[in-house]
Amino acid sequence: MPELPEAETIVRSLRPYVEGHRIVSAEFLSARVSKNKAAALAGRRVKSLGRHGKQLLFELDQGWMLVKLGMTGSLLWNAVATPYTRARLRLDNGVVLFDDVRQFGSIEVREAPPELGPDPLEIDASELAARLKRRERAIKPLLLDQKFLRGIGNIYADESLFRAGIHPKAKACRLKPERARGLHRAIQEVLREAIEHRGSSVSDYVDASGEKGDFQARHRVYQKQGEPCMNCGAEIRRIMLGQRGTHFCPNCQRR
DNA sequence: ACTAATGTTGTAGG
DNA sequence: GCCTACAACATTAG
Numbered sequence: 001m002p003e004l005p006e007a008e009t010i011v012r013s014l015r016p017y018v019e020g021h022r023i024v025s026a027e028f029l030s031a032r033v034s035k036n037k038a039a040a041l042a043g044r045r046v047k048s049l050g051r052h053g054k055q056l057l058f059e060l061d062q063g064w065m066l067v068k069l070g071m072t073g074s075l076l077w078n079a080v081a082t083p084y085t086r087a088r089l090r091l092d093n094g095v096v097l098f099d100d101v102r103q104f105g106s107i108e109v110r111e112a113p114p115e116l117g118p119d120p121l122e123i124d125a126s127e128l129a130a131r132l133k134r135r136e137r138a139i140k141p142l143l144l145d146q147k148f149l150r151g152i153g154n155i156y157a158d159e160s161l162f163r164a165g166i167h168p169k170a171k172a173c174r175l176k177p178e179r180a181r182g183l184h185r186a187i188q189e190v191l192r193e194a195i196e197h198r199g200s201s202v203s204d205y206v207d208a209s210g211e212k213g214d215f216q217a218r219h220r221v222y223q224k225q226g227e228p229c230m231n232c233g234a235e236i237r238r239i240m241l242g243q244r245g246t247h248f249c250p251n252c253q254r255r
Numbered sequence: 256a257c258t259a260a261t262g263t264t265g266t267a268g269g
Numbered sequence: 270g271c272c273t274a275c276a277a278c279a280t281t282a283g
Contacts, residue, residue, distance in 0.1 A: 002262070002263085003262070003263095006262090032277085032278090054262095054263085068263080068264080069262095069263080070262085070263050070264075070277095070278095071261070071262050071263050071264095071278090071279095072261095072262080072263090072278090072279080072280095073263090084279090100278095101278080101279055101280075102261090102263090102277080102278045102279050102280085103277075103278055103279085104262095104263050104264070104277065104278070105263080106264095135270090136270080136271080137270085137271065137272090138271095138272095141271090141272085144263095146264085153262060153263075154261090154262055154263090155262065200262085202261085202262065203261070203262075203280085203281085204262095204280095205262080242272075242273080243273075243274075243275085244262095245260080245261080
């Protein structure tokens with residue numbers, strides 16, 4: 001669920017509460033949530049809250065706190081704890097909870113942010129084309145590789161490829177310059193629209209205020225298998241590609 | 256009551 | 270490099 005647009009929505013909804021405030025105390029409520037000691041966060045001040053791909057990046061007065069949301073993670077401002085609350089940060093003005101049902105998410109305290117690929121909203125078309133040229137993989141799994149581009153997950157990979165009219169199994173290096181430009185445009189368009197609509201709530205994604213997004217109503221192929229394509233009427237198909245459900249229009253996205 | 260599926264990342268083996 | 274399978278975990282759809 002939480003990909004770039006959802007992470008961006010969480011950042012925007014949480015930033016006004018946390019920036020400039022001090023962490024009074026921190027608790028990790030599950031051993032799985034972090035390899036670090038919660039005590040390392042106590043007394044730190046949050047200089048800024050940002051996004052690194054689909055991860056949340058708290059810049060502290062000393063080091064960084066990175067929140068990976070996994071499949072079901074959420075950051076909630078002044079919410080009531082549940083059995084799935086995995087971490088609690090008490091700030092001088094309120095409480096941040098990290099809830100995560102499946103526990104694929106984590107919190108890392110580190111000296112520097114991780115090195116991932118460029119942000120898809122910042123990269124320009126020619127740089128993306130150059131990066132695509134170098135890779136022989138199928139485009140869909142490549143888009144999911146956070147070291148290639150940071151922030152795209154299963155939903156926005158499928159939605160971007162549909163908008164660009166590119167088959168998910170197409171080899172990255174074989175895309176014509178025109179198609180690479182089209183993919184760049186499609187990725188930025190779909191991510192920007194999704195941010196405008198505050199992300200996709202497919203099952204349980206919510207922002208820091210507990211609000212759902214509504215971009216799921218605008219998905220064109222993701223989980224639309226069996227339905228007619230909005231462009232051509234052909235039946236949307238679902239295949240497995242790299243162990244991930246992959247949705248596309250066999251007519252609009254030719255090999 | 257089963258089984259398969261789910262948005263994530265990481266590892267192992269070929 | 271890249272692909273495949275599988276693991277972590279909980280819930281839900283069929």
